[in-house]
Amino acid sequence: MSRQVCCNAAVCVLLMAPDSSVLLFERAESPYGLIPIVGHLDDHSADDVAALAEATQQVTPDLRHLAPIASVWLDGRCDRVTTERAGHQWMVLAAPVPGALTVAGTSTVVRPRWTGRDEIQRLAERTVAFAAGAVTDMEWELLPGLDPTCALLLSATPAFPLVTLPADDRELVASLAAGPTLPASSAREERANEVWERALDGAGDRL
Known part of the structure; x- marks a missing residue:
C-alpha cells in the first residue's frame, strides 16, 4: 500500500x-x-469540518461548537510522504464539553485523560527536559511529556494560553519536533544542566 x-x-x-x-x-x-485531538486537513472543505471529523473518531458527542483560537505554521516531521517543505499550517480550535463524555482510545492513541492546566505546563517542561537530554529515551517512553509539536502549538495560542515556554526552550523543542537530529551533544549537555538547575531550584522552593 x-x-x-x-x-x-x-x-x-x-x-x-x-x-x-x-x-x-x-x-x-x-x-x-501526549497529544490533544490532532489530524490532517486532507480532503475536508474547511478546518472546522476536518476538526469535527477528527474529533468524532475518538469521542462520541456531536461537536458543533468549535471556536478557532489560533492558526500557525510549524516545521515538523510527518509520517506521510512530504513533497514540499516539511511541516503543517495548524488550525487550533476549542470546544466546550458541558457534561459527561465517552472517550475511547484507538490503534494510535491510548489512555485518554482530562488534564488540568498546571499539569499541562509540567508536561511541557518535561518535553523541554527531553529535548535538552535531561530525560533519556527510555524514561520518555515510560513517562512521556507533551508531544513536541503540541507543546509548541499550546505555547502559540496567546488568546488561550495553556503553556509558557521561554524562547530558548521553544528553540530546543522546535528542533526536536522538526526531525530526528538533536542539538550537538555539548549544547545538549549545557541545556540539560540548565534544566536540572531549574528543577532543583523549584524543588527547593517547595520544601
Missing part, C-alpha cells in the same frame, strides 16, 4: 471540560508523547 502524501495542513481540537481541563491522549507508538 502506498503512503499518503502530506497536505501540509492540520487541525488540533482542544476539548474543554467545565473545570478547564483538556482531553489528552498518549501516542501508542513512537514518537511517544
Whole structure:
C-alpha cells in the first residue's frame, strides 16, 4: 500500500471540560508523547469540518461548537510522504464539553485523560527536559511529556494560553519536533544542566 502524501495542513481540537481541563491522549507508538485531538486537513472543505471529523473518531458527542483560537505554521516531521517543505499550517480550535463524555482510545492513541492546566505546563517542561537530554529515551517512553509539536502549538495560542515556554526552550523543542537530529551533544549537555538547575531550584522552593 502506498503512503499518503502530506497536505501540509492540520487541525488540533482542544476539548474543554467545565473545570478547564483538556482531553489528552498518549501516542501508542513512537514518537511517544501526549497529544490533544490532532489530524490532517486532507480532503475536508474547511478546518472546522476536518476538526469535527477528527474529533468524532475518538469521542462520541456531536461537536458543533468549535471556536478557532489560533492558526500557525510549524516545521515538523510527518509520517506521510512530504513533497514540499516539511511541516503543517495548524488550525487550533476549542470546544466546550458541558457534561459527561465517552472517550475511547484507538490503534494510535491510548489512555485518554482530562488534564488540568498546571499539569499541562509540567508536561511541557518535561518535553523541554527531553529535548535538552535531561530525560533519556527510555524514561520518555515510560513517562512521556507533551508531544513536541503540541507543546509548541499550546505555547502559540496567546488568546488561550495553556503553556509558557521561554524562547530558548521553544528553540530546543522546535528542533526536536522538526526531525530526528538533536542539538550537538555539548549544547545538549549545557541545556540539560540548565534544566536540572531549574528543577532543583523549584524543588527547593517547595520544601
